[in-house]
Amino acid sequence: MAIEIPGKRWGKRLQHSKVFAHGGHGKKSIYADLLITPLVDMFVIIVLFLIANFSATGEVLMMTKDVQLPEAFNVTEIEMAPVVLVSNTDIIVSGNAIGRVDDLTRDEYLNIPALEEKLRVMKKNYEDLHALAKDTEGSFKGDVNIQASKDVQFKVIKRVLYSCATAGYSNLNFAVLQKGTADGAPSAATAAP
Amino acid sequence: MAGGMDLGTSSKGGKKPLDAQINLVPFIDLMAVTISFLIMTAVWTQIGRLQVANSGASSEPASPTEDKTPPISLLITEKELRLSAGQQSFDPIPVTRGPDNKLELGKLKDKFKELKTQLPDAAAITLQAEDGIRYEDLVRIIDECKGGGLPNVSVAAAMG
Numbered sequence: 001m002a003i004e005i006p007g008k009r010w011g012k013r014l015q016h017s018k019v020f021a022h023g024g025h026g027k028k029s030i031y032a033d034l035l036i037t038p039l040v041d042m043f044v045i046i047v048l049f050l051i052a053n054f055s056a057t058g059e060v061l062m063m064t065k066d067v068q069l070p071e072a073f074n075v076t077e078i079e080m081a082p083v084v085l086v087s088n089t090d091i092i093v094s095g096n097a098i099g100r101v102d103d104l105t106r107d108e109y110l111n112i113p114a115l116e117e118k119l120r121v122m123k124k125n126y127e128d129l130h131a132l133a134k135d136t137e138g139s140f141k142g143d144v145n146i147q148a149s150k151d152v153q154f155k156v157i158k159r160v161l162y163s164c165a166t167a168g169y170s171n172l173n174f175a176v177l178q179k180g181t182a183d184g185a186p187s188a189a190t191a192a193p
Numbered sequence: 194m195a196g197g198m199d200l201g202t203s204s205k206g207g208k209k210p211l212d213a214q215i216n217l218v219p220f221i222d223l224m225a226v227t228i229s230f231l232i233m234t235a236v237w238t239q240i241g242r243l244q245v246a247n248s249g250a251s252s253e254p255a256s257p258t259e260d261k262t263p264p265i266s267l268l269i270t271e272k273e274l275r276l277s278a279g280q281q282s283f284d285p286i287p288v289t290r291g292p293d294n295k296l297e298l299g300k301l302k303d304k305f306k307e308l309k310t311q312l313p314d315a316a317a318i319t320l321q322a323e324d325g326i327r328y329e330d331l332v333r334i335i336d337e338c339k340g341g342g343l344p345n346v347s348v349a350a351a352m353g
Contacts, residue, residue, distance in 0.1 A: 036217050043224035050231035061240055070332040074339035075241025086328075145242065150329035154322045157331070158350050165247045172348075173242035174332055 061147050061175055070150040071179040078175060081143035082122055084115070084160055088149050091160065093118050104156050111163045119144070119167035144169040243335050246347040248319055262315045265308065265343065268351055269322040269334060276304050278312060296330050298337045305341030317345035321352070 060078050066087040085092040091099050091112065098114045123140060130138050144164050148157060161172060263279025273285040286300045308315065318338050322331055331348070338346050 036221075040217065040221065040224070043221065043228065047224060047227050047231065050228065050235060053235055054231060055236040063238060069240070070329040072241065072243055072332055072336035074336050075243055078240050078242045148328050150327065150332070152328045153324060154326040154328065154331055154350075155324035157328055158322075158324070158348075161247045161348060170247065172245050172247055174245060174335070176241055176243055176332055176336075178239040178241040 061145065067147060067149045068151070069147065069175055069177045072176040073179055075176055075178050078145065078173070079143060081145050081173065082119065082169070083145045083147055083175075084119075084164065086146065086148035086152050086156060086160060088151055091115060091156075094122070101152065101156055104159060105153065110159065111166060112159050113163075115160065115163040116167045119164060119169055123168050140168070141171060142169045143171045143173060145173045145175050147175040243332065243339065243346075245335060246345065248347040248349040262312055262317075264319065265312075265315055265317065266319040266321060267334070267338075269320060269326055269331070270351070271323060271325050274301055274334075276301070276308070278308060278315070283307075296333055298333060301334070301337055302341060305337070305343065309342050316343060317347070318343040319347045319349055321349050323351045 060080055061083055062085070064085075064087070066089065067085060082094065086101070089101055090097050091101065091104070093115060096118065098118060099112060104112060127140055130140075146157075146160060146164075148160075164170075164172060263281070265276070265278045268275040268277075271288065273287050275285045276283040283304055286304065289297045291297050320331070320334060320338070335346050335348075338344075
């Protein structure tokens with residue numbers, strides 16, 4: 001039988017206790033417990049935050065550094081529609097460059113023929129596709145999103161608007177950055193017939 | 194700890210402990226996958242739209258809502274804003290800019306309030322902008338119109 005040092009000897013139950021059996025100076029266990037509760041709490045909060053911010057429509061507009069959108073309060077949710085991008089240098093529709101803003105500023109025409117043509121083609125494609133699919137509900141509404149940089153002159157915007165209107169796109173939507181929420185704004189904006 | 198359910202060590206029919214631990218590992222896995230998916234599909238910029246009608250190059254309002262309501266128009270030049278309702282025209286509002294080069298539209302807001310007290314049924318306005326007006330200024334004025342109770346905004350070019 002092993003000789004035991006005199007002194008207090010704890011019972012069987014406390015032999016493995018850090019406090020009583022070894023006086024707090026025993027071998028530290030190599031197993032560290034991970035605190036799961038705060039981790040799970042954090043995950044739940046992050047998931048809730050991300051779900052609250054989740055947008056089912058996704059990104060309708062391609063944001064680029066060249067285009068700085070203006071800000072507005074009384075806005076409605078953006079919808080899927082053809083996008084006419086007007087940067088400080090170029091006009092782009094569906095990834096195709098239509099013209100240069102400098103050239104358009106110089107000449108005095110009312111429309112932009114290339115833009116008009118492109119939009120007409122897009123309209124025709126849309127109508128043909130829906131006719132093939134025999135989709136009577138998804139008729140052409142004439143929606144177009146205009147994503148213009150805030151420094152562009154109205155002279156260029158005017159020509160874009162005119163071209164859209166003559167190509168059959170009469171529902172013009174200016175894309176803007178939503179800046180807070182104004183009281184009663186959505187109802188006021190959607191009240192338009 | 195989080196590895197599984199603790200149902201006690203004895204199998205001799207002793208008292209089973211009442212505290213059972215939930216298996217958290219699959220739960221954490223699910224959370225991690227959900228978070229990754231949501232972060233990848235998140236849209237961080239809140240983009241909205243301002244719907245306008247195009248009244249072409251003419252100075253006529255696009256859609257007068259009622260016959261009783263005179264057409265309201267706002268001429269936007271680089272120096273002033275001129276609001277008019279039918280034959281009645283309000284005092285021109287000089288264009289002033291804040292320190293960040295943004296239009297100050299407090300006076301225009303007051304004019305809209307005044308206009309709405311005179312013509313409570315008015316809902317349409319035509320903006321006639323000069324060529325040199327910046328798009329940002331136009332958008333801010335459209336925003337102000339919608340906020341001021343005139344949601345049917347049409348845009349036209351200023352004549353002359």
